[in-house]
Amino acid sequence: MTDPVQDLKADLCVIGAGSGGLSAAAGAAQLGLKVVLYEKHEMGGDCLNYGCVPSKALLSAAKAAAGVREARKYGIQTEDPKTDWETVKSHVAGAIETIAPVDSQERFEGLGVTVIREAARFADKKTIVSETTRTQARRIVIATGSRALIPPIDGLKDVPFLTNETIFTLPELPRHLIILGGGPIGLEMAQAFRRLGSDVTVIEMGRAMPRADAEHAAIAIKALRDEGVTILEQHKAGRVSQESGRIRVHTENGAGTPVIEGSHLLVATGRRAVLDGLDLEKGGVEADHKGIVVGNTLRCRSNPRVWALGDAAGKEQFTHIAGWHASVFTRRAFFKQGTKASSLPVPAVTYTSPEVAQLGLTEAEAIAKHGGKVTTSAFPFHENDRAIAEGKTLGECKLVLHKGKLVGASIVGEGAGDILQLVSVAMSNGLKLTALTNFISPYPTRAEVVKRAASAHFTPVVFGTNSRRLVGLLQRIP
Secondary structure: OOOOOOEEEOOOOEEEEOOHHHHHHHHHOOOOEEEEEEEOOOHHHHHHHHHHHHHHHHHHHHHHHHHHHHHHHHHHOOOOOOOHHHHHHHHHHHHHHHHHHHHHHHHHOOOOOOOEEOEEEEEOEEEOOOOOOOEEEEEEEEEEEEEEEOEEEEEEHHOOOEEEOHHOOOOOOOOOOEEOOOOHHHHHHHHHHHHHHOOEEEOOOOOOOOOOOHHHHHHHHHHHHHOOOOEEEEOEEEEEEOOOOOEEEEEOOOOOOOOEEEEEEEOOOOEEEEOOOOOOOOOOOOOOOEEEEEOOEEEEEOOOOOOOOOHOOOOOOHHHHHHHHHHHHHHHHHHHOOOOOOOOOOOEEEEEOOEEEEEEOOOOHHHHHHHEEEEEEEHHHHOHHHHHOOOOOOOEEEEEEHHHHHHHEEEOOOOOHHHHHHHHHHHHOOHHHHHHHOOOOOOOOOOHHHHHHHHHHHHHOOOOOHHHHHHHOOOOOO
């Protein structure tokens, strides 16, 4: 005999306990609303368990290994580092365990949220059901995140391959890791495993770091190659096979069909929204290959009761965007504000060494949009005193301007993601470029590159012929 289904009523029903879903649920609960949250897997979603947190923990271990190797250039005598893979994995697991309570079921139940650890699906336009519950809600949020996109490569399904969900718990360190995809995930993992002692080959059918500023991407890619990562651009993986326990990727590049052979294969060719099993048709929810079809308000066009946040919304796939989407939802749904998903410029960071940080339009995108009225103003890290003192001078800050107004920025170098936030504050609040020059920057810091890049834009005017004439005239005044 099965237990009877529990009938629930809620102001908000959230499907998915990742960044977007948890933020929306917490906000609504703290406003005194009744919230039901469904999650069929781990609380915290992909970011906590398989994405941002474990990847950055792994990168920190790899950076420590690189630091040992680099110590010699500072006069510190060391031996080549040896990787204890089990301890590295313990460090990664420890990071997840430390953050997990913030996203835990217990915390959200403490906020007053009813948490159902079951798969959820639509029964009709206003009803969500699971194995033991039936919830009618005034508003429904779909925040189911995304999973690794597995490309239709011949033979791939017949060989063991890794994704971000399995790479961090490997029983042994790969001898030779082949990575399909030269985007942020692929290159971050490439550098991390290379620094930890693996041979690594990246296969990218186009340009590596395709969404980053081309010049800055080239700097980071060269740095990875200098560390021993093999990056094959313009190489398409046509077939995958396995022979004698070795994985073979047969590639095509127009000049032949080289075969790459390795011990492990990581698929990092993009992400796809997780929408299967939701019975969207019953909910009158329209979706396409990107995700739920929503406008700039994140509200479902075919069922206004439904909203989509984060990767499920079919827009930028970043954890911080999911959090921002939750803020947009809260402002619009509960405070009736007019905030839109595109209200703020979107930052993106690839956490290689050097980091590549992007905000707004790249130089190429700005030129395509605005034509010849685009200018750039840049400042190199090798002229920054902090970078010089620390011996990490690779990189540059580039500001992208349209008629003197900030429309984008790109920074490549040590700590680029943190430095970018200065520009993000200025662009998000509509500040003029002068705002990035009119503050006292502590000396010596890397963030000075932003001030110097902004100041470089005004140098021809401030120290030009007219200014010199004006100063000459003013000097006649006693």
